[in-house]
Amino acid sequence: MAPILDIKNLYKSYGDVKILKDINVAIEPGDFLVLVGPSGCGKSTLLNCIAGLEPITGGAITIAGQDMTEVSPKDRNIAMVFQSYALYPTMSVAKNITFGMKVRGVDQATQDAKLKEVAAQLQIEPLLNRRPGQLSGGQRQRVAMGRALVRDPALFLFDEPLSNLDAKLRVEMRTEIKKLHQTLGASMVYVTHDQIEAMTLATKIVVMKGGVIQQIGTPAEIYNRPANLFVADFMGSPAMNLIPAKARKNGAGTQIEIARKGGEPLVLVDPTAPDLPADVILGLRPENIAQADVRTGESYQVADCLVDVVEPAGADTYVMSNLGGKPVTARMHAETTAKAGQPLSFAFDLGKVSYFAPEDGRRLN
Known part of the structure; x- marks a missing residue:
């Protein structure tokens, strides 16, 4: 046609x-x-x-x-x-x-x-x-x-x-x-x-x-x-979280290391990641970061993060933490137990992750 x-x-x-x-x-x-x-x-x-x-x-x-x-x-x-x-x-x-x-x-x-x-x-x-x-x-x-x-x-x-x-x-x-x-x-x-x-x-x-x-x-x-x-x-409201990270291959896949406020770096392992440069931008939508006791599965990896801000928004609650030196937003359920100033177990859905090159912004996967 x-x-x-x-x-x-x-x-x-x-x-x-x-x-x-x-x-x-x-x-x-x-x-x-x-x-x-x-x-x-x-x-x-x-x-x-x-x-x-x-x-x-x-x-x-x-x-x-x-x-x-x-x-x-x-x-x-x-x-x-x-x-x-x-x-x-x-x-x-x-x-x-x-x-x-x-x-x-x-x-x-x-x-x-x-x-x-x-x-x-x-x-x-x-x-x-x-x-x-x-x-x-x-x-x-x-x-x-x-x-x-x-x-x-x-x-x-x-x-x-x-x-x-x-x-x-x-x-x-x-x-x-x-x-x-x-x-x-x-x-x-x-x-x-x-x-x-x-x-x-x-x-x-x-x-x-x-x-x-x-x-x-x-x-x-x-x-x-x-x-x-x-x-x-x-595109997206809230926007996709774009987190500076370090990437390196290991036996289980690719290790993604993200600076974490007030603690050791957060380490995630992505078994399906493509070949990535040492410096990479990791992209995750807020709905792909959940409270660990609510949503887990094969593609989710769990890590404790310090909560900076909690914003109730009716059916959802937006929970912010600082990762990679950037504010990161998670879209959680209205009854979340998150409290500002306290740690919370975040579940990251690496099945939905996007990777970008820091120098020119192009997508890598």
Whole structure:
């Protein structure tokens, strides 16, 4: 099946300043692609290049099998939902949604049918006669999405559409967008700086930094096998623990030695570790460090660590210790016996460990 969106060797510069560097991304029909990264990484610029709002410096963009590199935005068969809603304040909700169809000369019967269909999908039928000033932020965002949906485009583009909403409404709208994608089977490209949005919405994630793609993969691939230290640290809340360590082979596998606050180094033995340099960064997600009396198994190794901080968080409790000179977070059950200033037996799941090279951050296993 041909990709619905195919970006090849794309560059974008402003004068001598390179914003996007050799971007290569392809998504299949029905994919939900999320571009994620910190502010200034180039994700919104890339979205604008796909939309045709920004001319590219080099490379090519193909949408639904047609080269769109030099094509005007209005002829790209796309629909875009902006962060700022961009609604006409003097028009009713119904007219905002159908305005684009009216401009394109769509007959009134088709306009009415599409309006009815989209209003039902987004549950905004009671709002059709109101103006944007009479709507909440969440309602305005639904109208902006409705205006995109009536176009029935080859590709939907979302530019941080939830960033103006409060935390509770963000979660609700995130669910609505996910359900909408499942219902329509539409192809979507979505920009966000929020890695939780990326993980929950995407079928495929592109992690960016400094105009360069760091990793492309499914949410599970990005989370469980980050390609480098940046992705490991950026994706996940709390972030992956990245612990400086020493590694050396012994008869049972590879011995991993980690400095421990107020005591002898912590020594773990990984029987399945690859060949590692003497200095290595060990990565473990907080949920892969448990209280020893709660979770043990073949892949777990137990060591006593001094507890620095205990943070109750409802169903979970975050327990922090200092390992390798870094604060390390363990996600434990709410009834944990951990107390600040006292030792606790931690169980480390070496079956879930990631290893990274300190000098360039690349993944080693």
